[in-house]
Amino acid sequence: EREQTLNQLLVEMDGFEANEGIILIAATNRPDVLDPALLRPGRFDRQVVVPNPDIIGRERILQVHMKKVPLAADVDPRTIARGTPGFSGADLANLVNEAALLAARRNKRTVAMAEFEDAKDKVMMGAERRSMVMSDEERKLTAYHEGGHALVALNLEASDPIHKATIIPRGRALGMVMRLPERDQLSVTRAKLKADLAVAMGGRIAEEVIFGHEKVTSGASSDIQMATNMAKAMVTQFGMSDELGPLAYGDNEQEVFLGHSVTRTQNTSDETQSKIDSETRKFVDEGYQKAESIIRENLDDLHTIANGLLEYETLSGDEIEGLLKGDPPHRPEPTDTDSGPGALSAVPSVGKSKNVGDAKPQST
CATH class of the missing domain: 1.20.58.760 (Peptidase M41)
Structure with missing residues (x-):
C-alpha cells in the first residue's frame, strides 16, 4: 500500500505532460523516512528546515496572539519569550489561551503577567493537583x-x-x-x-x-x-x-517507522x-x-x-x-477581581460581534 501511494504521488507530480505554473509544497516532521525518489531534483528538491523559533521569533508570535486578549500594563512579551525556550508557535498560542482562561476564572478584566507565569508553569510542568492528599x-x-x-x-x-x-x-x-x-x-x-x-x-x-x-x-x-x-x-x-x-x-x-528495518544489530x-x-x-x-x-x-x-x-x-x-539571604518572599494580595455585572471578560470573543461592554484588546 505504501509503495502504491508513493508511485501514484510520483505519477501525479511528473505525469506525461509538463505542468507549468504549479508549485508543490509539502511538510513533514519525519524527513528521515521519506523515499529518496521524492527528494531528487525536479520534485521536492528544495528543503527548508523550520526549527522552533528563537527569542525574537517567540516574541513576535506572542504579539500576534496577544492581540486577541485584553492585556494588563505589566505584560512584557519579551520577558515571556525569554522564559519559553524551545516553545513552538502552537505552544505559544496555547500559552496565551491558558493565560486568558486563568484570568477569566479569576474574574479579571485583563490578563496580567501573573496569569502568563501560571499558564507557563501549567504548560511546562503540568496542571496542579491540589486535590491530591499528601501526609x-x-x-x-x-x-x-x-x-x-x-x-x-x-x-x-x-x-x-x-x-x-x-x-x-x-x-x-x-x-x-x-x-x-x-x-x-x-x-x-x-x-x-x-x-x-x-x-x-x-x-x-x-x-x-x-x-x-x-x-x-x-x-x-x-x-x-x-x-x-x-x-x-x-x-x-x-x-x-x-x-x-x-x-x-x-x-x-x-x-522504527516506515521503511526502517525492525531488527537491530x-x-x-x-x-x-x-x-x-x-x-x-x-x-x-x-x-x-x-x-x-x-x-x-x-x-x-x-x-x-x-x-x-x-x-x-x-x-x-x-x-x-x-x-x-534572610529575605522571605513578599506575596501581594490578589487585585483586579471585579466579578460584578459590569465586569469584562479576559477570554477573547470568537465568532460574534463585539458589544459595547466588550474589552478592547491592547496591542503591544
Missing part, C-alpha cells in the same frame, strides 16, 4: 527532595538558573524544580552536562542525608533514569569519555560494551559525589529551602535566593 511526612520528604535539587543547582555555576521550585503535585510528580536557560542553547558543554548530573542526584542525596539510608524513596526513579541516559549519551554520542575517546557507539535508536563488542557501562557509571558517580559534597557542606541552606517550600509551597528562583 505531613510526604510533604516534608518532598520539600527536602526538591530542596536538594535546588541547592545543588544554586551552587553550580554551569547549571541553568532555577525558574521555580514547588511541592504542589503536578502531572505524575509530587514536586518539581524547573530550571530555564538564560538564552537559547544550540549546544551543551561538558561542564553543563556534569552539572545536570549533579542536580539530578541532589534529591536522592537530600533524602538520604536528612531521613537516613532506609528512608530513601522511589521518588528519585525519574532522576536516576534521566542521569543514566545523560551519562550514556556523553559516552556513546558526545565522545566525552577519556577512556573511549571521540567515537560513536551503538545503532541509531530512533523509532549490535556493532560493539562485549569488551567495548563493558567499558561503556563503566564510563557511564563513572559519570553518574562523579555527579553523585559532587551533589553529596554540596549538600553536606550547606545543610543549613537545605533546611531553609525545605522549610520555605513547606510554608509557601512554590518558590521562584529569586525567592529562594532571597530566603537564603
